[in-house]
Amino acid sequence: MEMRGSREIAAPRARVWEALIDPGVLRACVPGCESMTGSVDAGFEARVQQRIGPVGASFEGRVELEDVVPGESYTLVCSGKGANAGRARGGAEVTLSETETGGTRLDYTVTARVEGRLAQLGTRLIETFAKKMADRFFASFQAVVEGTPAPAPARGWFSRVLGREEG
Secondary structure: OEEEEEEEEOOOHHHHHHHHOOHHHHHHHOOOEEEEEEEOOOEEEEEEEEEEOOEEEEEEEEEEEEEEEOOOEEEEEEEEEEOOOEEEEEEEEEEEEEOOOOOEEEEEEEEEEEEHHHHHHOHHHHHHHHHHHHHHHHHHHHHHHHOOOOOOOOOOHHHHHHOOOOO
């Protein structure tokens, strides 16, 4: 599956780029990320806890940056395995450009593929989840870079009725 989007960020391109390669910023913006260690050159090891429909899992994975053009673009390549959930692979092509107002336009193309138990959930559920995660990541990223509070994720009707948080 593939998703495309863009964000207009009220910050100079240099600041946006520094945030895109900062493991602390990435960890804070990835929904459910429990840990992320490593570097741009060596890649990152990450642990993410997520619930996709009825399947909850902790994913251990690797994140690498490829085709890096400093200050302009990179390709993020991810792979992970959940104990009982299967495997997930994906990535994001990210490109930065300056806006007329001195801000930065961030364009992205996200790809994702799942195997194992996750694949049995169905394409529609996986696509909805992937879009939600991409939207949450980029909204949080934009808020961090701009120095504004991140918007709270919308809760579904079932969670509102029961007073539970969704993942």
